[in-house]
Every structure is written in C-alpha cells, then in structure tokens.
Amino acid sequence: xxxxxxxxxxxxxxxxxxxxxxxxxxxxxxxxxxxxxxxxxxxxxxxxxxxxxxxxxxxxxxxxxxxxxxxxxxxxxxxxxxxxxxxxxxxxxxxxxxxxxxxxxxxxxxxxxxxxxxxxxxxxxxxxxxxxxxxxxxxxxxxxxxxxxxxxxxxxxxxxxxxxxxxxxxxxxxxxxxxxxxxxxxxxxxxxxxxxxxxxxxxxxxxxxxxxxxxxxxxxxxxxxxxxxxxxxxxxxxxxxxxxxxxxxxxxxxxxxxxxxxxxxxxxxxxxxxxxxxxxxxxxxxxxxxxxxxxxxx
Amino acid sequence: xxxxxxxxxxxxxxxxxxxxxxxxxxxxxxxxxxxxxxxxxxxxxxxxxxxxxxxxxxxxxxxxxxxxxxxxxxxxxxxxxxxxxxxxxxxxxxxxxxxxxxxxxxxxxxxxxxxxxxxxxxxxxxxxxxxxxxxxxxxxxxxxxxxxxxxxxxxxxxxxxxxxxxxxxxxxxxxxxxxxxxxxxxxxxxxxxxxxxxxxxxxxxxxxxxxxxxxxxxxxxxxxxxxxxxxxxxxxxxxxxxxxxxxxxxxxxxxxxxxxxxxxxxx
Numbered sequence: 001x002x003x004x005x006x007x008x009x010x011x012x013x014x015x016x017x018x019x020x021x022x023x024x025x026x027x028x029x030x031x032x033x034x035x036x037x038x039x040x041x042x043x044x045x046x047x048x049x050x051x052x053x054x055x056x057x058x059x060x061x062x063x064x065x066x067x068x069x070x071x072x073x074x075x076x077x078x079x080x081x082x083x084x085x086x087x088x089x090x091x092x093x094x095x096x097x098x099x100x101x102x103x104x105x106x107x108x109x110x111x112x113x114x115x116x117x118x119x120x121x122x123x124x125x126x127x128x129x130x131x132x133x134x135x136x137x138x139x140x141x142x143x144x145x146x147x148x149x150x151x152x153x154x155x156x157x158x159x160x161x162x163x164x165x166x167x168x169x170x171x172x173x174x175x176x177x178x179x180x181x182x183x184x185x186x187x188x189x190x191x192x193x194x195x196x197x198x199x200x201x202x203x204x205x206x207x208x209x210x211x212x213x214x215x216x217x218x219x220x221x222x223x224x225x226x227x228x229x230x231x232x233x234x235x236x237x238x239x240x241x242x243x244x245x246x247x248x249x250x251x252x253x254x255x256x257x258x259x260x261x262x263x264x265x266x267x268x269x270x271x272x273x274x275x276x277x278x279x280x281x282x283x284x285x286x287x288x289x290x291x292x293x294x295x296x297x298x
Numbered sequence: 299x300x301x302x303x304x305x306x307x308x309x310x311x312x313x314x315x316x317x318x319x320x321x322x323x324x325x326x327x328x329x330x331x332x333x334x335x336x337x338x339x340x341x342x343x344x345x346x347x348x349x350x351x352x353x354x355x356x357x358x359x360x361x362x363x364x365x366x367x368x369x370x371x372x373x374x375x376x377x378x379x380x381x382x383x384x385x386x387x388x389x390x391x392x393x394x395x396x397x398x399x400x401x402x403x404x405x406x407x408x409x410x411x412x413x414x415x416x417x418x419x420x421x422x423x424x425x426x427x428x429x430x431x432x433x434x435x436x437x438x439x440x441x442x443x444x445x446x447x448x449x450x451x452x453x454x455x456x457x458x459x460x461x462x463x464x465x466x467x468x469x470x471x472x473x474x475x476x477x478x479x480x481x482x483x484x485x486x487x488x489x490x491x492x493x494x495x496x497x498x499x500x501x502x503x504x505x506x507x508x509x510x511x512x513x514x515x516x517x518x519x520x521x522x523x524x525x526x527x528x529x530x531x532x533x534x535x536x537x538x539x540x541x542x543x544x545x546x547x548x549x550x551x552x553x554x555x556x557x558x559x560x561x562x563x564x565x
C-alpha cells in the first residue's frame with residue numbers, strides 16, 4: 001500500500017486581514033509528482049513554508065509520514081523555497097557541506113549531486129559568482145543531498161532562460177523516475193502538465209481542484225454539437241443522464257459528458273431521438289483554458 | 299551539540315568581515331595593553347610636577363593585580379565584539395540562510411544553540427587573549443613570581459568571560475529583534491552610549507544599577523590605585539556573588555527573549 005507522505009488538514013494562515021491559506025486540505029502519496037498550481041499570491045509558497053516549519057500556521061494541522069512533524073522529518077526532505085539560498089561568500093561545495101552537516105548525512109553524496117546538476121567544475125567558486133541557472137542547479141543539488149524521500153521545489157524554473165528551464169525539467173523527470181516523491185509549486189500550467197502526476201489548484205489559499213493531471217485533462221474535454229432545431233437538441237441533451245452539463249454558444253452546444261461517454265454514443269443517441277447533427281466535434285481544452293475556467297467559476 | 303558549533307564555524311570560516319573585525323579587535327587590545335604602562339608613567343610624571351607631595355607611580359602590569367587591570371580595560375572594547383555578533387546574526391537574516399537552515403532540518407533551538415556556542419567561543423577567545431597578554435606582561439614586570447601571584451585573582455578572567463558573554467547575548471538579542479545589520483548596530487550603540495546613561499541619570503541608583511550595561515559593567519569594578527587610595531576612594535576589588543547572579547539572570551533573559559522571538563516569528 002502507498003504511504004501517505006504529506007497530509008494537510010484544514011490549514012489556515014492569515015497575514016493581517018488577508019487569508020493566505022484558507023482551510024486547505026490535501027494529501028500527497030508516496031511516489032506522486034504533485035503539482036501545486038495557482039496564480040501568484042494564491043498561497044503556494046506559504047503552504048510549503050508552513051509544512052517546512054518556517055511559517056507558523058494559524059489553524060489546522062499537517063503531518064509528514066503520518067507523524068507529528070519535527071526536525072527529523074525535514075532531514076528527509078530536500079526543499080527549495082522561492083529563490084536559491086546559500087552563503088554568498090562560501091563556495092558551492094562548502095555550502096553543500098554545511099547542509100550535509102545540518103541534515104546529518106556524510107559528505108559522500110556531495111560529488112554525486114554536484115555531478116547530477118553538472119556543477120562539478122565550478123564547485124570551488126563562491127556562490128555569489130554563480131549565474132542564476134547555476135544557483136538554481138546548486139539548490140537542486142542541495143535538495144538532493146542525503147537521498148531525501150521527498151523533494152519540494154518552489155517555482156524551480158523561475159527566471160531561467162529556455163535552456164535552463166529545459167535542463168531543470170529534464171532533471172526533475174529523471175529524479176521522479178527514481179521513485180522520489182516530488183512536490184512542485186508553480187504558476188505555469190504547462191510545467192505542471194509536463195511534469196506532474198497529481199495536481200491541486202489553489203486560488204486565494206483555497207483548494208479549488210485536486211486530482212490526477214490526466215483526469216483533469218479529460219475532465220476538461222467536451223463535445224460540440226449543432227443541429228437545425230437547437231431547442232429540440234437542448235431538450236434531448238437535458239434528458240440524457242450521461243451529460244453533465246452544456247452551454248449554448250451561438251449556433252453550437254458545448255456539451256460536457258461523463259467519463260467513458262464519447263461523441264459516437266452521443267451522436268447515435270441524438271439520432272435515435274430524431275435529431276440530425278449538423279456539427280459534431282470533440283475538443284480537449286488545454287489545461288490553460290480549464291484552469292482559467294476553474295478560477296472564473298469561483 | 300559539537301556538530302552545531304562545527305556548522306557555525308563552517309559559516310564563519312570564509313567570512314572575511316568577521317576575521318577582519320576580530321583581527322582589528324585583537325590588534326587594538328594588544329596595542330593598548332602594551333602601551334598602557336607608558337601612558338600611566340607619563341600621567342604620573344605630569345601629576346608629580348604639579349603635586350606638592352610625591353605621588354607613587356602606578357604599575358598596571360604587576361601580578362596579580364594585572365588581571366583586574368587588564369580585564370577592566372578590555373571591558374571598554376567589548377562593544378567591538380558586539381558589532382561582530384550583530385553582523386553574524388543579521389547576515390543570516392539578510393541572506394535568508396536562517397530560513398534555509400530550518401528547512402534543511404535545524405530546529406529553531408538548534409540554530410540559537412549554534413549561535414550561543416559561537417558567542418561562547420568569541421568570549422573565550424577574548425578571555426584567552428587577555429590571559430596570554432597578562433601572562434607575558436605580568437611575568438616581565440613582576441619580581442619573584444610565585445604560583446600564588448600568578449593565579450591569584452584569575453577569577454577576574456572568569457568574570458571577564460561572563461561579562462563579555464552576557465554583553466554579546468544582549469547584542470545578539472538586538473540583532474534577532476531588528477534583523478538588519480546597520481539598524482541593529484545603530485540601536486546597540488544608541489542604547490549603550492546614550493539611552494542607558496541618560497536613563498540612569500533620571501532613575502534612582504537602586505534601579506539604575508540594575509540596567510543591563512551597568513549591571514554587566516559592574517561585574518569588574520574600577521581597579522584601585524594607590525593614588526585613589528590617597529584620596530580615600532575604594533572600589534570593589536573582588537567579584538561579588540550578587541553581581542554575578544544578576545548578570546547570569548540577564549544572560550537567561552536575553553537568551554529566553556531571543557528564543558521567544560525566533561519561535562514566534564515567521565522566518
């Protein structure tokens with residue numbers, strides 16, 4: 001059975017009057033590549049800050065590996081919040097040594113993680129001399145120290161050039177294949193779509209959708225139909241219980257259907273009711289549209 | 299626990315500002331200690347020219363009084379180390395490394411403990427410096443050195459350690475409180491040279507004596523000199539138990555407040 005890695009129940013955090021996290025609940029299972037998706041200011045970093053014990057919560061609970069959270073859990077978690085943070089006057093390698101000592105792991109994995117992020121050559125250079133891409137990669141190296149069970153990445157590709165973005169994404173996918181649970185906060189749908197298996201969508205600190213990324217893409221699928229007699233079409237659509245909703249858009253209907261019900265079935269159903277379609281088309285909305293739709297529904 | 303000290307040492311090792319400042323501090327102390335006798339001699343010469351009766355010369359370096367003398371003078375320089383401590387802690391805030399330390403697996407207490415141990419090492423280093431200089435100057439300027447002469451009054455060194463440690467925890471608290479180095483250093487100097495002295499002017503002595511700077515400074519009183527004895531002024535030439543208790547109380551208070559702030563605030 002899969003172990004629950006992170007469980008959050010009814011978590012809340014206020015900054016003055018603003019509710020940064022609002023009654024948020026979610027669960028991350030072992031092996032998930034879990035995306036936390038939301039626009040800027042939706043509470044992603046705050047949520048991660050709370051579960052990493054650097055931000056104090058106002059209400060609710062969370063647990064790591066089914067236990068009351070403590071510093072020993074964090075030693076099994078590799079995490080980067082917002083920007084890469086290191087001592088600027090210390091070399092990349094020595095910065096990793098400090099983190100290894102905090103985590104209580106040996107220096108043995110340092111050459112390996114430096115190699116993974118391709119920083120072996122620059123390991124002796126001071127952190128402040130690194131480019132942004134190198135800083136991000138050193139942060140990944142730090143997160144990978146001591147073979148963590150969980151990796152937390154907050155906007156890991158923020159501010160990088162296309163090559164840097166591609167490098168980091170490839171790295172994340174490679175790490176995910178090792179079976180490490182990964183939690184990624186991002187405001188980029190494309191990123192989540194490409195990397196994640198599961199997703200939670202946050203808006204104003206609230207959980208507005210949780211599920212598998214694949215299901216979310218399916219859920220966003222709809223069928224467009226059109227007929228000469230739109231009123232009759234509407235009436236028959238209303239009678240069909242496989243149809244979860246529809247929307248009139250000028251001369252066509254946008255129909256949402258239950259999972260497993262497809263355009264062929266819809267076509268033969270309507271034909272049996274005496275409606276001949278003049279238009280039939282299946283569309284998968286991009287995650288982007290679906291995301292905007294979810295935000296708009298609120 | 300040793301591991302926490304090691305972690306903090308790794309942070310300090312490459313920190314040029316730290317080494318430059320502590321180096322300047324050590325240099326100042328050395329120059330001042332070695333030069334003070336010449337200054338006192340000049341002072342005595344000047345005074346003798348004007349005085350109708352011959353005044354006895356002052357010897358700052360004779361054992362065992364040298365411990366009291368040096369420790370008293372070194373007390374004036376501790377503000378320098380306070381600035382060093384403020385820089386060490388405010389750096390962690392400005393680089394946000396305190397946050398990353400906790401994310402990586404330190405508890406807030408671990409973080410505080412590592413800094414308190416570093417402060418302890420700084421106070422220890424300052425004490426050792428005084429001890430070594432005292433040993434050199436004392437043996438050079440004392441006739442017939444005995445074991446008793448050498449180590450009598452070394453309790454002043456212990457007092458100096460406590461004085462420095464207490465003051466540095468005070469500086470640390472200010473650093474934790476305001477987080478920004480310039481602001482924190484300004485606040486420390488303001489409190490140290492203006493707020494408390496002015497406050498003590500308005501407060502009754504029984505209260506004023508317990509203000510932090512005064513209480514910590516009173517641990518080692520002004521050394522008695524033969525001149526002062528001539529005038530009938532007598533300072534405390536021992537370390538009082540109550541003074542020690544008050545200072546220990548302040549250490550507990552400063553550490554406790556620092557921990558409370560660390561715990562309460564988001565990082």
